[in-house]
Amino acid sequence: MKISSLFRLLPLLLLLNTGCKTQRLFEPAAHSSRGDWTELMSTSPYQxxxxxxxxxxxxxxxxxxxxxxYGIYNSNEVYGKWLxxxxxxxxxxxxxxxxKVGGMTIAAATDAVVRxxxxxxxxxxxxxxVLNREVTVLGEVKSPGPITLEKERNSLIEVLGRAGGPDYYANAGQVQLLxxxxxxxxxxxxxxxxxxxxxxxSLWVQAGDIVYLPPQKRKSLQKESASLVPFAAILSSLAVVLTVISK
Incomplete structure (x- = not known):
């Protein structure tokens, strides 16, 4: 086997290494559309x-x-203290x-219970x-997962803060909200x-929203660079061995 044959293998190794790419979390779908982010600056009461x-x-x-x-025990969804x-x-x-409370705001339903x-x-x-009002935060935050909405109005910044804030590789220029x-x-x-x-x-989230803070491109590049190291080491070793054999 000649040294030149070794380098013919390089494209194949690189192809195997880069076959799995980082996918965008939210891919376009037939039933989805792009909204104007300024719509998030208005909100309506939860029904x-x-x-x-x-x-x-x-x-x-x-x-x-x-x-x-008002009792001695906390109101908590986990313990089943709810209707x-x-x-x-x-x-x-x-x-x-x-x-009947379906379709009512929390204020209107409260008035109905009072009556x-x-x-x-x-x-x-x-x-x-309402104990199950949640927003899910994913991506480059320190504590991804569901965030319970305790208040009537909750801002996007507040929700990201409750998820621990942006992580090191967070791309704050491309925040996605579904x-x-x-x-x-x-x-x-x-x-x-x-x-x-x-x-x-002034950007408001609603119950059921999914917020995704994507990574910066350099995170993918650094990961791919790190994954090339083993291949580079193999190629170097083969080159040394073939050099010795060819002498």
């Missing part, structure tokens, strides 16, 4: 929907409460029975919480590096 997990807290009335924030909005959009309240319990007690103080509108998937791309602080703090 209750089937399968929502809701806690009902009535001040000084544990018998009417489920997962009360489920059924397929018809109704809650099964203690003592009063079914109450319902006013038949039993004078001037009830009620707090309603949102479902009916059966349509909308993708927004935001360049946080070109926005003012006021603009950054």
């Amino acid at each position: 209750l929907r089937p399968d929502d997990k809701v806690s009902v807290s009535v001040w000084d009335h544990e018998e009417l409460s489920v997962g009360s924030i 489920l909005v059924d397929a018809e959009g109704s809650l099964l309240l203690p003592k009063t029975g079914k109450l 319902e319990y006013s038949r039993l007690i004078p001037q009830p103080v009620v707090t309603l919480k 949102r479902m509108k009916g059966q349509q998937r909308i993708e927004y791309v935001v360049d946080l590096t070109k926005l003012s602080t006021v603009e950054q703090e």
